Amino acid sequence: MKINGNEIRPGNVIEHKGGLWAAVKVQSVKPGKGGAYAQVELKNLIDNTKLNERFRSSESVEKVRVDTKDFQFLFENDGMLTFMDNENYEQIELARDFIGERAAFLQEGMAVTLELWEEKPIGINLPEQVTLEITETEPTIKGQTAASSYKPAVLENGVRTMVPPFVTVGEKVVIDTTEVTYIKRAD
Template sequence: MASTNDLKNGLVLNLDGQLWSVVNFQHVKPGKGGAFVRTTLKNVLSGKVVDKTFNAGVKVDTANVDRREMTYLYNDGTDYVFMDPDTYDQVGVAASVVGDAADYMLENSQVVVARHDDNPLYVELPASVELDIQHTDPGVQGDRSTGGTKPATLETGAEIQVPLFLNTGDKVKVDPRDGRYLGRVSTK
């Protein structure tokens, strides 16, 4: 149990049997009436975002979420298998829990697996990942004036939009949260 005065970004609350992560909070003390805390909460499982207001000083139930860095090993067809580098324990995580992160994970890549009561909640990738372009059509000479983009298939099978000057075999930096191209990686 914690007080609403103890809220901070990233704290996970257990409200009505569901886990909610605090995305944003603001302590408000109006000139008239009691103080309150306005929060933006994100459901850990579904990703739904809601605004909720608490009276100041009210007790809220916090959840103990274990965020552990793990190594992605392989996909066995039904689950994605991760290994704890400290204990060498292997954990199978369902594809529904991994979600879109699977599009940007390579074998032996480091990810964060969040668990509550030994149940995996979500898989968190780094802010950017470096992947090779498996296939993209060559840019046409006349297309360069607008700085347009073209589709490219990455080595994981994900498809993103890249600038026209990139070719098959180039290594690119991608934001795994939204699949946005961030830049080309130098091979030197």
């Protein structure tokens, strides 16, 4: 579907320069001289390269329709992650590099959403939050206020993050999987 350059929004997937690109950031610019344009930060969905482009409202780009499908994470074996399609129970294997560092948050049985283009996986959405146990952190120092300072901690999956001083080893905490930040103690 063709759209004008000024209609590009974050999250849109477009065909540009022979590749598939996701719009990460979009800024409308209206210079004092000349026509308005959209300054768009694009991320290549195949090789993860980034590109900044200007699109004028008179230009048109091809917006790509991306399908989403629900999958369940089963297991990891030799750097390959196995997922099961929730509709037909077929399994698909993806390289750990496909997800990158966020693969550490995958847990057996976790529901994920794969983004597909022409039946080929081009992206994955993990749950926004996961609950993990703190395996290592510094002891609380008496008199340290919780308002201003955070301390380093290691989660059960080996990921490092910052937590408030009142959090101790063995506690379960809720972590944001996108920003890798502490949200709250688990209930």
